């Protein structure tokens with residue numbers, strides 16, 4: 001059997017929604033984008049939203065709209081996708097990396113505390129794999145130090161902290177609709193917030209800072225417009241929004257499948273937790289289940305993480321690593337100065353983590369096959 005790390009399956013709902021956009025005669029930013037924004041606002045319990053061309057664009061514009069730039073520092077996790085950090089540099093600010101909680105893999109509150117300076121303007125928290133960060137502590141810390149709290153919620157659509165949906169907690173939250181994400185628009189992102197002013201600023205910047213959009217002009221508005229700022233071209237198209245609207249029509253089914261897959265992995269692997277740690281979950285939050293990340297208990301095994309992944313590959317199973325810490329990348333090593341000792345949890349976790357195949361098209365026999373392969377490897381490589 002072959003089980004790829006990821007496989008995308010789009011269905012009739014998506015085909016029909018995209019076909020409707022094509023038939024409408026308007027494919028770039030217009031009514032579908034507006035509908036998509038309204039639907040995500042509802043899901044995330046946020047007042048305002050702006051759709052953009054990617055999660056990365058959303059993070060960048062969030063920082064821009066908050067006027068974060070030269071001379072400012074932004075604290076974020078060393079354990080994230082590079083997008084979270086590169087946008088800070090693109091704004092001219094300095095990324096300051098914090099260590100993680102080795103259990104949840106989310107940014108560590110105490111590590112942030114040590115990194116706050118007079119120059120710190122914001123914290124970007126990342127809900128790794130879809131498990132919400134410790135927002136009670138983060139919100140207090142942001143308030144006490146007069147910092148913006150931004151949630152890189154690329155993994156976390158559908159998650160909840162307590163009974164609050166992700167998107168309703170931080171000052172700004174940014175979703176990604178990349179194909180591997182829980183809902184996809186092909187490429188796409190969205191910034192949500194309860195601040196009308198900030199969302200309007202992002203919307204303005206996302207389309208050349210023009211005072212009127214193409215949709216407004218072509219649907220009966222005046223041809224006149226002004227350009228009132230230095231803008232960007234980061235808008236989302238109606239075609240992309242149409243695809244996401246198709247996905248959203250069956251979002252409960254999609255999310256339930258993720259919950260079931262996670263439960264089956266947990267049940268199947270429950271008897272080998274001496275050798276592998278399963279993803280953290282408790283009753284305080286609701287997991288969005290974007291990724292299923294296990295951690296090897298290396299002290300009990302005669303195999304490294306890389307060897308383990310290679311063995312899985314030999315059995316036709318694709319695995320991933322989320323994430324290679326930022327300080328390990330050659331560009332970031334050169335351009336930022338790190339003290340590796342600051343990231344001991346991150347470094348230890350990196351050497352243990354394996355992301356298992358986890359997507360709505362994954363069948364139960366495939367999942368069981370993955371678990372059987374893990375168990376065989378544990379049996380073969382466990383220290384006696």
Ligand SMILES: Cc1ncc(COP(=O)(O)O)c(C=O)c1O
Nearest residue numbers: 054055056081083154176177178
């Ligand atoms: C944690 C995190 N932040 C941001 C992004 C960027 O999202 P996008 O690919 O939509 O730009 C990703 C994408 O995988 C991500 O995993």
